[in-house]
Every structure is written in C-alpha cells, then in structure tokens.
Amino acid sequence: MTDPRDHPPIGEDDLHAYVDERLDAARFALVRAWLDRHPEAAARVRALAAQRDALRAVLAPRAAEPIPARLRVAHVRAGLRARRLRQWRMAAAAVLLLLTGAGAGWLARDGLTAGGATPAAAPMAEAAEAHRIFAAGAGQPSQASAAVEGDLEAWLTARLGEPVVVPDLLAAGFRPLGAHLLPVPQGTAAVVTYERLAGDTRLSFYLRPAPDRPAEPLRCTDHPGGWVTYSWFDGRRGYAVTAALPRSELRGIAFAAERAVRAGPKPPPADQLIARAETPRVCIG
Known part of the structure; x- marks a missing residue:
C-alpha cells in the first residue's frame, strides 16, 4: 500500500508553484491530475496564470534592460572597499591624535626627570x-x-x-x-x-x-x-x-x-x- 506521506495533499503552495512553473515533474503531474478533478480550483489557477502572463508582458522591456551600474557586483564591492578604507583612515587619525598627545607627555616626562621645568610641546x-x-x-x-x-x-x-x-x-x-x-x-x-x-x-x-x-x-x-x-x-x-x-x-x-x-x-x-x-x-x- 502506498504511504500517504509520499504524496502529501495538494495545498495552496502547490497551486502557486504550479502557476509559477516551479514544481518538479512528478509533483506537477499530481497537481494537474488533481485540478482535473476540481474544476473550481482549475478555474482559479487559470486566472492566476493569466495574471502571470500579463505581468510578464508588461515587465519584459524592463527585464531586458542592462543591470544598473550601482547594482553590479563590481560597484558594490568597490563601495564596500571604500567604506572599509574610510573606517581605516578614521582609525589612523585617532591614532595620530593619541600619539601626538603621548609624544607631548613624553617630552614633559623627560623635563621632570631632569629636574628642570616642563618644556612646552613643539x-x-x-x-x-x-x-x-x-x-x-x-x-x-x-x-x-x-x-x-x-x-x-x-x-x-x-x-x-x-x-x-x-x-x-x-x-x-x-x-x-x-x-x-x-x-x-x-x-x-x-x-x-x-x-x-x-x-x-x-x-x-x-x-x-x-x-x-x-x-x-x-x-x-x-x-x-x-x-x-x-x-x-x-x-x-x-x-x-x-x-x-x-x-x-x-x-x-x-x-x-x-x-x-x-x-x-x-x-x-x-x-x-x-x-x-x-x-x-x-x-x-
């Protein structure tokens, strides 16, 4: 006897996948046979298919257009590299300010160690x-x-x-x-x-x-x-x-x-x- 789990019941997901032509051959045959036995569902599927074809016809010229430069992989990668480079520069600037302050402190330390007055930073x-x-x-x-x-x-x-x-x-x-x-x-x-x-x-x-x-x-x-x-x-x-x-x-x-x-x-x-x-x-x- 065939296990029902091998062929789960036909649901809404199957109907939409049927319209979108995304079912494998075995499941497609099962859904088509089921639609032959359910004329109301078959009519609804035909209406959905008509909407699909109309949308494809309207959007076909847009689909044929080249991909915008801003969405191309090379452009996106370049943007990511530029963002990382800006972050690195900000970090370098912070290090620069830190080292500048540390250098001034070191000069002051040398003056105090020598027992003289604290020299002014250059x-x-x-x-x-x-x-x-x-x-x-x-x-x-x-x-x-x-x-x-x-x-x-x-x-x-x-x-x-x-x-x-x-x-x-x-x-x-x-x-x-x-x-x-x-x-x-x-x-x-x-x-x-x-x-x-x-x-x-x-x-x-x-x-x-x-x-x-x-x-x-x-x-x-x-x-x-x-x-x-x-x-x-x-x-x-x-x-x-x-x-x-x-x-x-x-x-x-x-x-x-x-x-x-x-x-x-x-x-x-x-x-x-x-x-x-x-x-x-x-x-x-």
Whole structure:
C-alpha cells in the first residue's frame, strides 16, 4: 500500500508553484491530475496564470534592460572597499591624535626627570606624526591624488569650505602626490604629500585651523629618525613642512611654501575662465 506521506495533499503552495512553473515533474503531474478533478480550483489557477502572463508582458522591456551600474557586483564591492578604507583612515587619525598627545607627555616626562621645568610641546607636533603615517615609507592610499597642484587645491577647498593653497615646489624638485583629511581638536586638518622628482624622498605640507594662535614666523623642530619640521602660523591656520632633509635645504623649501601661502590661491587658467563664461545667445529680430 502506498504511504500517504509520499504524496502529501495538494495545498495552496502547490497551486502557486504550479502557476509559477516551479514544481518538479512528478509533483506537477499530481497537481494537474488533481485540478482535473476540481474544476473550481482549475478555474482559479487559470486566472492566476493569466495574471502571470500579463505581468510578464508588461515587465519584459524592463527585464531586458542592462543591470544598473550601482547594482553590479563590481560597484558594490568597490563601495564596500571604500567604506572599509574610510573606517581605516578614521582609525589612523585617532591614532595620530593619541600619539601626538603621548609624544607631548613624553617630552614633559623627560623635563621632570631632569629636574628642570616642563618644556612646552613643539608647535605643530602632530605634523611630524602625519608625515610618518602618510608620507614616510610606503605611505597610505590618498583620499585625493593629482598630477598638478590645482587639482588638489580645488579638492581641499571644496572640503574645507575656504580657499586652500597647495604650494608649488617643482622648483625645489618636488611634485605633489596626494592629500588626506584628518580630524583635529580645532576642526579638520589636511596633509599634502610630495615626492622628489629624482629619488624617493617624501615631503609633506600640513595645515590645520589655528584661529586662537597669533601669527608666528618660521620655526624649526628636529624629530627622531632624521625628520625636520619647519612650522609657522598666520593668525588663521598653522602650517608645517616636514621631510628627512638637511635644515639648510628644507629651510628654503619652507620659505617657498610660506610665500605661496601668503600670496594666496592662483587664479584659474584662461582656458578655464573661457569655459565657465556663459554661452552668448543669438538675438532674432
């Protein structure tokens, strides 16, 4: 005798699967035979099948369209990678601030151990740590990269909300590589990395808000590992240039950067001005 469990009763799930053509051959035959014996259910199934065919006809053009770029696997993967990279940068910025504070504490500890007064932390001490993370060695992937300074200036200006100067250091043999943004207690800081044209020496230009700091001229600070920082303030921001270069060479580069900042952003090239001009309209009559 056949076990009833081998052929469970026909239910609503079977009818909908029959309409959607998702039954295996054996179950399809059982449902079809059952419908032959139940004309009311068969009529309802035919109505559902008609609705299915109508929907397929209406949606066929949409189904034939290519998959939107935002839904493609490569685009989704790229978005996930970008999200992970943003999380990593935020963590790196937090570590930068922590290390900056720890460095200042270590300097204070040395002064107390020697029995003297606690020395003041070097101005723009965080610039050297930003150089270590983003410029020294292999560095980290840039949030923005450019072949010329103007591209980075536009990118930083858009994100900081005010004009930013990226110094042109080609005369000193350095070209810009990229830029990073990072949070600081005063707001948002930026570091622009440079690479020597002939060699692998890296240099960084760092700026951050400093509205409560009066203007100060260039000041030099030596760091462990051979790095040297020249920093200055203009009453609105603090700036620093850091590299593993002799003081005599880096001083000239720092003066060039300071002059570029003082001069302000360069006007856009003439061809860009022409492109931005409104297209004249032809008058008729």
